[in-house]
Amino acid sequence: MRWDANLSPRGMAQMHTRGKALILGLLVAVPAALAAQNSGTVQATATVLTPISENGEQDLQFGNVFPGLDKSVLVSDLASAGRFQVTGEGVSQVALSFTLPASLTSGGNALPIVFGASDAAYGPDAGTQSATFDPSAVSNQNLVGGALYVWIAGTVQPAIGQLAGNYSADVTLTVTYTGS
Amino acid sequence: MGRWLAVAFMLLLAAPAWAQGGRPLQVRGIQGLTFGTVLAGVPWVVPRTDVANTAQFEIRGERQAEVLVTFLLPVALTGPGTAALPLSFGPADGGYSPDDNIARASPFDPHVPNPVVLPTNGRGTVYLGGTVSPPPSTPAGAYTATLTLTVAYTGN
Numbered sequence: 207m208r209w210d211a212n213l214s215p216r217g218m219a220q221m222h223t224r225g226k227a228l229i230l231g232l233l234v235a236v237p238a239a240l241a242a243q244n245s246g247t248v249q250a251t252a253t254v255l256t257p258i259s260e261n262g263e264q265d266l267q268f269g270n271v272f273p274g275l276d277k278s279v280l281v282s283d284l285a286s287a288g289r290f291q292v293t294g295e296g297v298s299q300v301a302l303s304f305t306l307p308a309s310l311t312s313g314g315n316a317l318p319i320v321f322g323a324s325d326a327a328y329g330p331d332a333g334t335q336s337a338t339f340d341p342s343a344v345s346n347q348n349l350v351g352g353a354l355y356v357w358i359a360g361t362v363q364p365a366i367g368q369l370a371g372n373y374s375a376d377v378t379l380t381v382t383y384t385g386s
Numbered sequence: 387m388g389r390w391l392a393v394a395f396m397l398l399l400a401a402p403a404w405a406q407g408g409r410p411l412q413v414r415g416i417q418g419l420t421f422g423t424v425l426a427g428v429p430w431v432v433p434r435t436d437v438a439n440t441a442q443f444e445i446r447g448e449r450q451a452e453v454l455v456t457f458l459l460p461v462a463l464t465g466p467g468t469a470a471l472p473l474s475f476g477p478a479d480g481g482y483s484p485d486d487n488i489a490r491a492s493p494f495d496p497h498v499p500n501p502v503v504l505p506t507n508g509r510g511t512v513y514l515g516g517t518v519s520p521p522p523s524t525p526a527g528a529y530t531a532t533l534t535l536t537v538a539y540t541g542n
Contacts, residue, residue, distance in 0.1 A: 242411070242538055242539050243411070243536060243537065243538040243539075244411050244412055244413050244536070244537055244538075245413060245534055245535065245536040245537075246413040246414045246415045246443050246534070246535050247415050247532050247533060247534045247535070248415035248416075248417065248418040248419065248441050248442075248443070248532075248533050249418040249419075249530050249531070249532060249533070250418060250419040250420075250421070250441070250460070250463055250473065250516065250530065250531045250532075250533055251418060251419070251420055251421065251463070251528070251529065251530050252420075252421035252422065252423075252424045252430070252463055252471055252518050252528075252529045252530075253422065253423050253424065253527070253528050253529070254424050254425075254426055254465065254471060254520055254524050254525065254526050254527060254529060255423060255424070255425050255426065255526055256426070256526045257426040257427070257522055257523060257524065257525075257526070258426070258427065258522070295425070295526070298425065382427060382428070383425035383426070383427060383428045384428075385425060385428045385430070
């Protein structure tokens with residue numbers, strides 16, 4: 207817009223009107239641009255509980271075994287049964303799952319082992335067993351104060367011609383939260 | 387002229403946001419996405435239809451106007467130290483209802499901008515579910531993330 211010192215009153219009125227139109231246009235255009243979009247936020251939240259850990263504390267020990275004579279370790283034999291310690295969150299439920307060997311080995315020699323329906327047990331501490339369970343099936347149990355102890359027993363079945371030696375095998379306990 | 391300019395600036399400072407004939411476009415978060423207690427190693431899902439735990443946003447704008455809803459989605463919640471809790475969203479984890487009825491909300495993929503039409507009262511609700519997948523080694527503790535919803539008129 208060019209200012210002219212000699213502009214006539216009609217010219218001044220025209221300039222005034224055009225100026226108002228420009229300003230009104232800005233009033234319409236700028237707020238529309240500001241209002242075209244808006245955003246809002248919320249939070250996503252979660253609380254993660256203590257991870258599970260398990261520790262093999264004691265081996266399943268059959269001791270001396272004679273060829274041709276089966277030998278069992280009872281799960282109630284706290285000194286000889288295998289024992290695991292499980293730790294986690296509070297009283298969360300966990301799934302206990304064993305991977306059981308079919309035999310112990312010594313070099314290339316195998317010593318058969320079997321597990322009965324009551325050859326596993328669980329309890330709140332290393333000296334207390336609450337109940338037995340079948341180690342061939344998954345067992346869901348609740349932690350007690352963030353811990354649980356699990357025992358495993360079994361029976362070895364040496365053949366009459368079983369060769370002498372030290373036989374061993376791994377027994378694996380897998381523990382997972384069930385979400386319950 | 388100077389007087390008109392002064393009036394114009396005063397109006398610009400005082401006026402609310404107007405569009406599409408006069409109704410302001412607003413979006414506000416009503417409820418967060420709450421996974422609650424999660425166990426390490428166990429994935430946890432909050433369905434879009436979980437009225438108590440799904441994220442919810444209210445949109446207010448021009449009656450029967452079409453708006454584009456766009457989410458800014460994080461890939462993880464952050465926790466103690468630098469710990470991260472992976473967060474994912476499925477193709478039906480977003481939902482829109484013109485009558486605040488979560489059960490009848492129309493699902494949509496929250497990864498993609500989605501056009502929705504506001505109802506005759508100009509108010510709609512957007513919902514968002516999701517899944518966390520904590521690895522077994524995830525440290526215990528509280529985890530959070532920010533979910534942002536942006537809405538814009540399409541002009542349709």
